Amino acid sequence: MTALVTLERAEKSFAGVQIGPVSLSVRANEVVAILGPSGCGKSTILRLLAGLMPLNAGLRSLATPAPRFGFVFQDATLMPWASAEENVALPLRLEGAEKAMRTERARAALSSVGLGDRGAALPRELSGGMRMRVSLARALSAEANLLLLDEPFAALDELTREDLNDQLLALFAQRKFGAVFVTHSVYESVYLASRILVMHADPGRIVATIDNPDPTPRPRGYRASPDYLSRVERVRAALRGEPRP
Amino acid sequence: MTAERLIAIGTPLTLFVFFLLAWEWSVTAFAVKPFVLPAPSAIALSLYENAASLLASAAVTMSLAAAAFAIALALGVALAVLFLQSPVIERALWPYAVILQVTPIVAIAPLIVIWVGLERAQLAVLILAVIVALFPVLANTTIGLKSVDRNLDELFRLHGATRWQRLWLLEMPSALPYLLSGAKISAGLALVGTVIAEFVAGTGGTAGLAWRIIEAGNRLQVAKMFAALVLLAALGVLVFAIVSLIEWWLLRRWHESASPRN
Numbered sequence: 216m217t218a219l220v221t222l223e224r225a226e227k228s229f230a231g232v233q234i235g236p237v238s239l240s241v242r243a244n245e246v247v248a249i250l251g252p253s254g255c256g257k258s259t260i261l262r263l264l265a266g267l268m269p270l271n272a273g274l275r276s277l278a279t280p281a282p283r284f285g286f287v288f289q290d291a292t293l294m295p296w297a298s299a300e301e302n303v304a305l306p307l308r309l310e311g312a313e314k315a316m317r318t319e320r321a322r323a324a325l326s327s328v329g330l331g332d333r334g335a336a337l338p339r340e341l342s343g344g345m346r347m348r349v350s351l352a353r354a355l356s357a358e359a360n361l362l363l364l365d366e367p368f369a370a371l372d373e374l375t376r377e378d379l380n381d382q383l384l385a386l387f388a389q390r391k392f393g394a395v396f397v398t399h400s401v402y403e404s405v406y407l408a409s410r411i412l413v414m415h416a417d418p419g420r421i422v423a424t425i426d427n428p429d430p431t432p433r434p435r436g437y438r439a440s441p442d443y444l445s446r447v448e449r450v451r452a453a454l455r456g457e458p459r460p
Numbered sequence: 461m462t463a464e465r466l467i468a469i470g471t472p473l474t475l476f477v478f479f480l481l482a483w484e485w486s487v488t489a490f491a492v493k494p495f496v497l498p499a500p501s502a503i504a505l506s507l508y509e510n511a512a513s514l515l516a517s518a519a520v521t522m523s524l525a526a527a528a529f530a531i532a533l534a535l536g537v538a539l540a541v542l543f544l545q546s547p548v549i550e551r552a553l554w555p556y557a558v559i560l561q562v563t564p565i566v567a568i569a570p571l572i573v574i575w576v577g578l579e580r581a582q583l584a585v586l587i588l589a590v591i592v593a594l595f596p597v598l599a600n601t602t603i604g605l606k607s608v609d610r611n612l613d614e615l616f617r618l619h620g621a622t623r624w625q626r627l628w629l630l631e632m633p634s635a636l637p638y639l640l641s642g643a644k645i646s647a648g649l650a651l652v653g654t655v656i657a658e659f660v661a662g663t664g665g666t667a668g669l670a671w672r673i674i675e676a677g678n679r680l681q682v683a684k685m686f687a688a689l690v691l692l693a694a695l696g697v698l699v700f701a702i703v704s705l706i707e708w709w710l711l712r713r714w715h716e717s718a719s720p721r722n
Contacts, residue, residue, distance in 0.1 A: 262614070265614075265618055267614050288615075292609060292612055292615065294629075294633065295715070296714045306619045307617040307627070309616065309629075338714075339714060
């Protein structure tokens, strides 16, 4: 399968963080997790993939037709003055879609994250988990086929986080988009991803790639399975820089 | 009405009434001459007797201040948007805005009156009031337009937003709370600027409240001076209240400042 987006020997120095050279490509229908210590440049790599920052060296190439990006930030990053529905419709609005179509797609996207009845609510009237789901719906509304998620659930409580992980896996199974997922959580990376990239800092680089071929969506009991736990151990060891167990 | 609310309203009101009574009593008890400090009752009487001329003057001052405020608001927002489009223009024009702000208006006023001509004193007053009222709107809106959430900014770029979409959908709403808090200061300053300009223009044909104060002062009608002052203060409070109400109305649904503390 061809790659949706590829970085080849990409280098970037940004806010005192040196990154690269890093090579990485993301295909449709795969979830790539990027894991690493703070300051290793995980979020910067997402922005490089999205084309939000120019590279200092190296190459970024896109599939034809170019993938449609959806971005989910660490906090929900909603416009506080706009309703959930208007927030979800934003990408469509920016891309010049008709109002009727925007409304229809926004409602569908909100329903797909279980917030079909909260379209009129303002962000401040929603809980943290709901806001994050609105943010997810926004990334989906413009028919994104490459989702970039920057530690999207880091600020949520454990149970909400697990729920949203399941919801995300269900969406992946349904829509077959590619995704790159930055996280601090070893468990979350193994649960969600089909490929886990472990980064180290100074300079930010990918030190290990761990595949997780277990089929998705993954059952609730997956978190207790030996396969899952052994992969968690491998990722943890890679993160610590220990030899492969 | 709850006891809490009664205390909240009753305390300042009681204090005010007590202050007036103490004032009234001291003026009589210490036999203060009315041209030094008239009693509140004398001021009220003067306000009643001169109501027609004072209210007519208040209308003149108020309409000039309102016009100055509207112009300052439009000009301040337009300049701030211009500054956002071009940092070069911002660097070129910002110093003039600062110079106009820090130069005392009473020092500029005679010049403006001379340039515009005493026969058009109202225009001079308007210009001076605009100069005084412009800066808070300009400075606050400029900061507000730049205070856009970084992530939202990236989202707009990711989806190929046009300059116009960024301005209307992101920068202006982000700047609104800043703009309104600048407007609240500007509205008061427009009134202050109008009165100062009326003072400087003096007898040159403005019939605002400042002129009533000068006139009454020349005749040692101190109670009437106070009556005009009371009207001015009331106008100031009214202007502040109106702009605060608009601010609350515009931000009530989404902004932290308009939500209850607990």
